[in-house]
Amino acid sequence: MKILIINPNTSESLTDLLAGTMRRYARPDVEITGMTAKIGVPYIATRAEAVVGANAVLQILAEHHMGYDGAVIAAFGDPGLGAAREMFDIPIVGMAEAGMLTACMLGQSFGIVTFATALGPWYKECVDWHKLGARLAGISMADEPFDEIENVRHEKESLIVKLANRAVDCHGADVVVLAGAPLTGLAEEISEQIPVPVIDCAAAAISQVDLLVRLQLRVPRKGTFRRPCAKQTIGLPEPLAARFEGRR
Amino acid sequence: MKILIINPNTSESLTDLLAGTMRRYARPDVEITGMTAKIGVPYIATRAEAVVGANAVLQILAEHHMGYDGAVIAAFGDPGLGAAREMFDIPIVGMAEAGMLTACMLGQSFGIVTFATALGPWYKECVDWHKLGARLAGISMADEPFDEIENVRHEKESLIVKLANRAVDCHGADVVVLAGAPLTGLAEEISEQIPVPVIDCAAAAISQVDLLVRLQLRVPRKGTFRRPCAKQTIGLPEPLAARFEGRR
């Protein structure tokens, strides 16, 4: 099984980090390829950056989807997830979605904990898009600047632990979802310090996409994610244009 | 990995049917053991029958949980799921839950299709308990009696296909969830006749519990599913009494 990991952020070290976590959790016969956005920002934190990231996701999928059995959109807010599902025939899973749905099997409510205030509004929209607000205990954000995105999980480790415990004690979170690609790997390291399950969204995502691929479900011909009719385009990169225009 | 399949119905042939589906979808190193309720009804269809079934689930888990890495409650309404999660330390997944959460990754809304009118109210409560009502397109029930529960999936096949198509066309279902243990195996057979993905809940459940076991998350010490304090009991079967009383 070949899985494409699409990092909509431009940081290649994040791609490596994410692919690393996923390889640790994937079954041996799952082959993981990470790709990094060529346009955009080092890490997506806002709606505007997510628009740019969603575009990158579609471009990467348009160019590469045919060689893969499934794909993961490897940023917590799931930029472009609905759009990608419309356009491509392989199972595609978002990291936020995978983390949250997995958490649903472990508690009545999950708390989202992340490393920067800027992420709050976009993450809230993501929860609402998935209509999982009734399962959300709250979103907790570290509110101080950090030095390096690649290292933020170590730099903020003790603060994240504190926020996670507060999510449990004050917001009533039954599960903690660590949100934000740069935090991958941290869940394992801090799980002993938090009295409830802590989800690593990269681990959840690779597992959920594997699950979907193995269920071998049909591609929808009706419903919200049926493939749209072909339409002429202008100004788009060729692979994406070809896909929109029904030439691929 | 050893997974316990708990059939809260008293029909052993259903247990075999469910275990069969699960073995087809499980990875090779997953060892599946099916157990059948010793008390109750051949198939659970109502709240009252679910009370009896939930009790059977707790008794089976109390007696056997220690030998397993995870468990599936193999009836669509997930009888006793919350209770079981409180009491036992292994991941436990409900068949309805697994089917619905899996469907969430394939469409905005899922339609539940089942084989008997009696099941509607209980299934609706199950959806509400999981707080997934915002993702539900509707519940469709075959409204004619059937001959044999073990064979209902073949007897009602064409009606189920019709209901599934109506769920797509009239209720706007993006995914169909075939509900009710006796329908397991049918999804594969009819998927060509339905224009959206069709979920077999047994397949989804074995995959989701495998996923949870592999994530190796900690047992909660706080939150809604923390283990309750020990308490004296009277009149319960010994293994369950021992678990309630903190002797195991």
Add this chain to the structure above:
Amino acid sequence: MKILIINPNTSESLTDLLAGTMRRYARPDVEITGMTAKIGVPYIATRAEAVVGANAVLQILAEHHMGYDGAVIAAFGDPGLGAAREMFDIPIVGMAEAGMLTACMLGQSFGIVTFATALGPWYKECVDWHKLGARLAGISMADEPFDEIENVRHEKESLIVKLANRAVDCHGADVVVLAGAPLTGLAEEISEQIPVPVIDCAAAAISQVDLLVRLQLRVPRKGTFRRPCAKQTIGLPEPLAARFEGRR
């Protein structure tokens, strides 16, 4: 009018306490009989205990319902309420339900106040089952252990008063619902110390079931609480088996 009070807890002194409150509030021609669960725990606090309690409720009703005009399930979370309504033809009221619906006529939102942290998650599920979450100001729980369940209402009296006032001042509760059978009788004693109406659920429940009996409504033949079709059973106590199998 003969009303059956079903205590799903195994503590007989609780049954007496509940029946005592109810007799004080009942009209003179209401004859009240209390019955205590023969299996289970002294007081139900969790989902797992509620499964066992629900079973006890069904067994008591199966054996005795024919001699009564109505019944009360005398534990706050209303264990087995939906199941009981399906199976038996007399009006049946839950203590939580009666307390909450009565509170709805006295304020826009009610606060639930109870004596132990363990009760929170189960009570929340109960509120949600009744779809009264939009009227709930919050659930407040005393978080320290207590000595004796029969005496907890006196032992924790001042703490309950404090929590009730906090529910009013901080959560915006317009009414306080004292939750948990062991608290019956306390509302009268502390009402002067709390600036809003305080509901005793036992008083509310006996009054509501009396009301339903006097309305002389028909037994449903359709809808969610119509009696399920007869079905074979194994392993159940004879009266319950007879009811499931349509022999009574």
Add this chain to the structure above:
Amino acid sequence: MKILIINPNTSESLTDLLAGTMRRYARPDVEITGMTAKIGVPYIATRAEAVVGANAVLQILAEHHMGYDGAVIAAFGDPGLGAAREMFDIPIVGMAEAGMLTACMLGQSFGIVTFATALGPWYKECVDWHKLGARLAGISMADEPFDEIENVRHEKESLIVKLANRAVDCHGADVVVLAGAPLTGLAEEISEQIPVPVIDCAAAAISQVDLLVRLQLRVPRKGTFRRPCAKQTIGLPEPLAARFEGRR
């Protein structure tokens, strides 16, 4: 116990009809006095008419509340209910509220059935005000003109029966609430023709207000229905002015 029935409609024959039903359902020691609005319309059907009716309710209560233990606002949309609760210290129950809360103990969802299309929007606002929309199966309205409001329950009887059955079969109503003061008395007559319980709101209201009076709860000093501070007024009838100004 003395109960004041406030008919916010100007039709005295409706007052008599309502009081008649209530006397049939009330306990012997309940003394019922009906009063009819002196300003307004024969029967309230719209928001604008409800504004006028709410005013009449406040005026009647201001003049007479001191002689009564409780009151019923005897029109389905509960005009002025919240306002009346703020201003007066006796329990006050709305006919819609009483019918709906009583229905909640008999089914998961109730269907409201009434005799004129015009009533729909106002009734929907009433359900929403009580935050009972999650329990509402639907509102069904006879859509043809009628001759005489005092006789509409007989004139439209067969249509009401048809609508009630449709509410059960098509909307999934578990209980039918007959809405509109002019329908009182009809529930008893048609209950055999409808397969679920049918609520007469006048019967429910007199029973619920009796229940509240007997619970002897305290008047709120905090919360949403605490009495507002005294305030100067101009142009109001003396009893109401006196109440607003804190002189009574």
Add this chain to the structure above:
Amino acid sequence: MKILIINPNTSESLTDLLAGTMRRYARPDVEITGMTAKIGVPYIATRAEAVVGANAVLQILAEHHMGYDGAVIAAFGDPGLGAAREMFDIPIVGMAEAGMLTACMLGQSFGIVTFATALGPWYKECVDWHKLGARLAGISMADEPFDEIENVRHEKESLIVKLANRAVDCHGADVVVLAGAPLTGLAEEISEQIPVPVIDCAAAAISQVDLLVRLQLRVPRKGTFRRPCAKQTIGLPEPLAARFEGRR
């Protein structure tokens, strides 16, 4: 364009204050006439006062609506808004509604800030009536008495600023809506002290009603605000009676 400003409060200086703000924000060709309630209280703060105010609104409109192109109900809780829309053919806008809908274009959630605790419950009902609760961050109320309603905006200025900042920082308000007619004019004065947009509801209301008038939409003949059928009345002031009775 002629716009009628209906102050349902009896304070004429409030009418002048409101008309003053509106004239500052209105386009030059908008002619604004303020009218003050002849019955009621100096400023409406509760449901009971709103019933009286709603009545005043209907009376003023019945007498004067024909000379105007549109109207504003100039009190935050929008007393009588639905009733007025039913009865009259010109666009009518509520001050709360205008403030909240305008805020919706400036943030995901708005915080309502007002000058007296008494206003909270009524304002909450107003938000719910408009079904805008999902956009509400919270309602913040100054909780100390004030001297003079005409001057409360200056007397409480620093407290309002504090509450507004707390709404932003603690409740997550993206916009602040200053609620209560007596606060009009304050938004401009304090906007520099609050880090998000601050809405003056009078400014929003005159602008929204202007917008509606200019769209020249048709009067509804169906739907929730279609004009009710003519009906006999008793005891109403002539212009309102004439309107109810279809004579005008």
Add this chain to the structure above:
Amino acid sequence: MKILIINPNTSESLTDLLAGTMRRYARPDVEITGMTAKIGVPYIATRAEAVVGANAVLQILAEHHMGYDGAVIAAFGDPGLGAAREMFDIPIVGMAEAGMLTACMLGQSFGIVTFATALGPWYKECVDWHKLGARLAGISMADEPFDEIENVRHEKESLIVKLANRAVDCHGADVVVLAGAPLTGLAEEISEQIPVPVIDCAAAAISQVDLLVRLQLRVPRKGTFRRPCAKQTIGLPEPLAARFEGRR
């Protein structure tokens, strides 16, 4: 006042059509400039096309926003609206948002009527994003192909009228919102054939943005639409890169 109309579709004739409607409804001193997306599809109908369109919106705003007092995103699903609000300091209004909020002042619920089935899922997401689902009566879509997007409003006129009437009669719509830029101008033409107000979203949008500009509200420094911190980018067009990087 200078308003920028951003057409995220690539069809210039649509831009002219939209600008035409807007000029008819705008006040004389409003100067309207239309700009057309240089990349994308002739008309946006799906999530994937909306991603591309949102990108175009950001690019146009980045290049031109400084010369304008306000902007309209002139496509019904409001592509990029949240992102644009984060990034730019002028008021920006979406056409769907303007149409729906305006409709809220004219009825309790609005029906969305559009010209192609493909638009349904994306429009539903748009309604949910604005959290206006409780005001939505339904979305009705013409389900047959059309010849020319520029002319679809005439080609489908009679079908649109039929759908609008059905929305009123069957879904209970109090107002009809004609959705989709290509329908602009149609509302005026068909309003006599529909018994409720019909909203032209272009007319509503130019009016609402004018209103916002005239309120002269401050740019948020906190809350969901505060401008994000500067961040390095790669691969973006210079004006957008400059804006993200804080260089403009």
